[in-house]
Amino acid sequence: MGDEIKTVKSLDLTGLACPMPIVKVSKAIREVNQGEVLEALTSDSGALADFPAWARTSGNEILKTEAEGENTRFFIKKN
């Protein structure tokens, strides 16, 4: 599979409400190296706007956003 994204860390943030998803993601991104990808699964629908806003501000990149039923999976590359 050519479009498979290799991730080094996976976070399950389902059930967590604002602001916990971005608080946890911002903590976790510190633990990965530059260029590595972190994936995060969230049930917070606000995250659809919040994760891109967080990524733009913190200078990281969202490679892919996948809907999984009620949840959303983000693939975030550390820049």
Place this chain on the structure above:
Amino acid sequence: MDAEDKLKELEKEINALKDTVVKFEKNAPENKLAMVVFSGDLDKALAAFIIATGAVAMGMEVVMFFTFWGVPLLRKKEGTSKGKDFFGKMFGAMLPKGASKAKLSKLDMGGMGTQMMKHLMKKKNVASLDDMVSLAAELEVKIYICEMSMDLMGFSRSEIIDYPDLGFSGVAKFLEEAGTSKAQMFI
């Protein structure tokens, strides 16, 4: 004008430009949020802490100033009336002892609304105000408490919670922080 004069002129201009850049850099706002927490209402305080912790996640430094009704949010659960005058004792008894005792600004309905909201928050996995204060501490959010409010309400420093980065100040400290911050709020 010969080449040497032109060069000197140019050097002068560059130096003037450098000075301007230094001045701008000195006055540029830091990536910081300065917030006044005036309200002691549960809902408003929750919003304040959500914004504060969210701001840290966004890479900002955060300074919160607690004044007036916001101050009791930072009291310990077990209050003390030792050495207080009549008004101090009255404020001490009537104002909430800590974040867990804060009430909603609307629909409190004699405490019933607040209890219902707390129940709902738990059910929907929204962190309690107490948890948010702990999270703010962990995320190194700085807190200043208005010295005048402390004095006015007769609170002693021993009544204030143990928080890692907590200080007491007046308005000048807030204005200094606000002046160097790129975002300021009053809640």
